Amino acid sequence: MDYPDFAPKLIDWYNHHQRDLPWRHTKNPYFIWLSEVILQQTRVAQGLPYYVRFTEKYPTIFDLAAADEQELMRLWQGLGYYSRARNLHATAKLVVAQLDGKFPERYADLIKLKGIGPYTAAAIASFAFGERVAVVDGNVYRVLARIFGVDQDITSTEGKKTFQSLANVLISPHNPSVYNQAIMEFGAVQCSPASPDCLLCPFQEQCVANATGQQNKLPVKAKKAPPRKRFFHYFVVEQNGKLALKQRTQKDIWQELYDFYLLEPAAPAASLDELDPNDALRALLQNASKISRSDGFVHLLTHQTIEAIFWRVTVEGEKEITLPEGLVFYSATQIEQLPKPVLIGNYLVANYTF
Template sequence: MNFAEEIIEWYQRNKRDLPWRKTEDPYIIWLSEIIMQQTRVEQGTPYFNRFAEKYPTVELFASASEDEILKLWQGLGYYSRGRNMHQTAQLVMEEHAGYFPKNYDSLIKLKGIGEYTAAAISSFSSNEARAVVDGNVFRLLSRYFGIDTPINTGKGKKLFTDLANELLDKSQAGKFNQAIMEFGSLQCKPKNPDCLSCPLQAACEARKTNRINELPVKIKSLKIRERYFNYIIAQKDGQILINKRGAGDIWENMFDLPLFETEFPSHAHDLIRSEKFISCFGEKVKIRSVSAPVKHILSHQKLHASFIEIESFSDRFLSERSWFYVGQDELEKLAQPKLIFHFFENFHKLNT
């Protein structure tokens, strides 16, 4: 059996009994598809049932107000879906005479319907030969063929869409699409898939090369976090106070300086009056110098560091901390982040 035959065979034996699979009405299928976007079946099913019950036709849906739609949508999340549906229902009434479109090219033009949903509705309602590519399909294909192209890039989307369309059984596109998604969802699960019971295991590239947990590859959307580091320069007898960093943050087990992180930029004069600072260095601290803020970019953080040189501090409070004094020769042996290493280069230059 080829790929399509295998998954359709599997689908006949293992498919769930989902309410929206009993119809070919594009309106009802649309309802189910929008509700199920980025939503688990168990979470979305009650909503589908309520919507299908209250608005059995697109005409009834279109006659509802946006407030009513959103009220019924309440708790499901991604509320733009509800707003787009309202708009689309009205447009279907006005420009499609109340007949919900069945073909891909018409569907793709509607608000809230992207490539996945247009392929789903067109294939389920009229067997148009368009392969669906959702999260399940990405995962199944990336594993089966051992493809490590990231799925959330333009290149990846095209690659997997082309592949799915090659595999598509055009004589029964709707059933194939249902089957490939159901297979991905139940058999080729994200975590701990049961490969031993999988009918595709013999040919599965990820299985053969032991990469089930590495695929699919997804580029992590890294949001840059802004952090404000206030470093303290405290010297005694020609030595400088150093901090060994702990776990759970950047630069684990490397060495920097005593650090007071603040949520926002802060002035040195305010900082040395803070309770936390006083508990470390006492109340009689004077500021000798404050550096200009130094920006330091990490992969997912933007650090704003300032270096505050202090004098007249007490160090009898320091014993509980991971701080210690070192001379310059010892300092040079410690693993320092680039930011710190850079700072010391300039600092030593100034002090010689």
Template structure:
């Protein structure tokens, strides 16, 4: 493979002119760099920025994050999805605070040992905070290198990740690892975008395989995504004596550690109808106010949700499935509970019903 001449120099020149003004680029603090990288996984910068600022405000150091209750961390994370990221963030913060006395591991290999820290995050922290010349490889970097060099390797495969990392590191100026990695990711995010790359103003236009042969939409190559699993969930906020019944989701599944109201779940719409008739007092379930049908998409799942609110008389008997595993919370206590974003947003829209 013939290497593109002056690649790093031209890339860094572009970066100095076009880089976005983002707060985590103004610090060498590994804690804040780590926060930004974890938050921005599977998240757009525009959305992640507000969460980053919120976390820094609540937890200015790794010790503050380590000491925070996990429920508080999950509540602050609410709306970002992939809640395992928040749980891993909290667990790793405790490790750094307790076992490392708040000192961040200063090398790629040490960082990889932290819970939830993979190749990408470890490389980002190691290069941005400690100048270790290790390449960051994310979706932006895959796209840039695949298009530039005409690489048709499937980027979902581990061996392809190693190949692209080696190629990126072959271009990396060892003394400018941080700027180079930032530039690679920024170039993919701003210039070499997924759908409409700005090829006419690209500094590598004359060297780029995809631009020369019109292959921008074919590269990079990634295995087809699996079909989303469909799930059907019916929720009811039961309200009695000034309190709402909520239950923590403890099973290893979506939304583990978050709180939700009474739930009936099924694999199909037909099964849901049968469950509502057989396992819950159907008449009671259907008396709810403000029933909404919501389609909620996750990465690998498609959720069909109906949700409503129901006032119970002070002496009303609870449905059998509500007797164990949950508790009663005031609306204010409910606000503080970490909840799936679809549940939290519904509650905000209809909490006025509690006073009617």
């Protein structure tokens, strides 16, 4: 198809089919940034309540910069990829401390901020400030690959360059903001991954994928490695109605969230002996009045599958024990306030009244 036809046709489609979403009613770069970070790796239906909660709790970048880290992580709970929340906080602090709370207006400056990559920088620069810089996300790859029949791998450096160049040529010089929103919306609504609505598509006649029946083959994406399997054995130490938790400080999933004492063998283990507890844990187990083992919990993350067993270790009230390093007893009310991985939250809901 002719390149000049592309943007007007797309914008016309958008004017008739766009969903009414709260971040579409603002030019405030802070709200646009929040929405874009929340929506990374997240469906709109899932991200929308988080966006509403964040904008209510932190209505300005000054509020976010001054936020209590633990409270922020708690608000993020369930969205996954927790480094996004930490980066939001770090960038808010920097923009407040060094830029008087004013977001940079140019793509070239935005991309220097922590947690803001090419896609988010392009979204903020174009939506808030009208800069002509094309966004390229999963939706855009799909739409361009199908309409123009581009069969390069979208995960390869070469492929990324090709799509970015094409997107830069296609973007409307008159209305880059609406164009960028239109192409993403078109990918999400009309040209969806599994069931593109080709029959009612304005690009039906020009689309290479439609003409050649390649909707399911485009875009081309190299096969991902299968998820890594991990085996978690949690020890839930319970005394006087309190449970012992610790903050995860290591560079791993769920950094800074709270979970229980954890042993992670390389292969599934059926008994405590197979787990080979260390001295601190062994001493704790010897003091327990009761130890019970849960059924397995399977928890799926994008790149990992976790098979978790919970060992409930009950210690009588008056017994003096030494908790392994990092563990602290918390009451039910305190635990409710702690940011926790969904796996831990699910276990608590299934086994306790909080």
